[in-house]
Amino acid sequence: MAHKKTPESSSNLAGGELKGVREASDTSLLAERIARYGVAHARSQAMLCHLREAPSQASFKTAAGLASCGNYLHFREYFTVGKVRLHSATFCKQHLVCPLCGIRRGAKALGAYLTRWQVIQEERPDLRPYLLTLTVKNGPDLEERQAHLSRSLKRLMHHRRDFNASTRGAPWTELCKAEGGVYTLEL
Structure with a gap:
């Protein structure tokens, strides 16, 4: 059974402790983010139609998870600090076939490596990626x-x-x- 996380307080948000890929630093980025997710969701629905035409057992299993992916996205706005975060959602976590989950996986990887790159860039500004x-x-x-x-x-x-x-x-x-x-x- 999964344990629920304690909600973050506004003091933690203001302190800059949360630097995850799920938060936007400006509410104006929300529309752009939703548009990007909308395009990816449309592509995942096209993939779903393709998988439903394929007669294999594996494609039925994959299609079952893909059918509900991205149908529910719940954002919360922390107006005191000007941040918008994805609070809860439904994802299939099949990044190889689902463009929406692929975007999220890529964003998480970028978030993990970007902080490391920034540290390296401070030490060696001559390096180029x-x-x-x-x-x-x-x-x-x-x-x-x-x-x-x-x-x-x-x-x-x-x-x-x-x-x-x-x-x-x-x-x-x-x-x-x-x-x-x-x-x-x-x-």
Whole structure:
């Protein structure tokens, strides 16, 4: 049984202790946020129609969760501090097929890494963030494609590590210029 959280007091909100991805610093951002959620919800409904046409058992299970995702969003405005937070909602938590849950997952990851990046940026203002996307040509065997991508990424990281450690004969790659990184593998 899930325990209910104690509601946050306005003094905690004013103190800046809550810096989660679920809060907007200005009530004017609420309309933009609702519009973005509306577009994602429409896309999830299109995905739901597609899943209902597919005859497999797994698609029925996925469609059941997707059917109620985003139907209920309850925002609360803390007017004393000028913040609007998502108080409660219904989400399916299937970020791979649901655009609405994908947005929320991405926002949570961004919130987690953004604070780390800000600390690094204060210490080393000369560093610049870059986005690198590695892709693999699609094939009939997903497991083989995933193994190929993992092996290639591992080899690239070994080349970087060995070159930066001045290991004799280690090949140079563009990744050797990187000071650090965050990556994820999506299939």
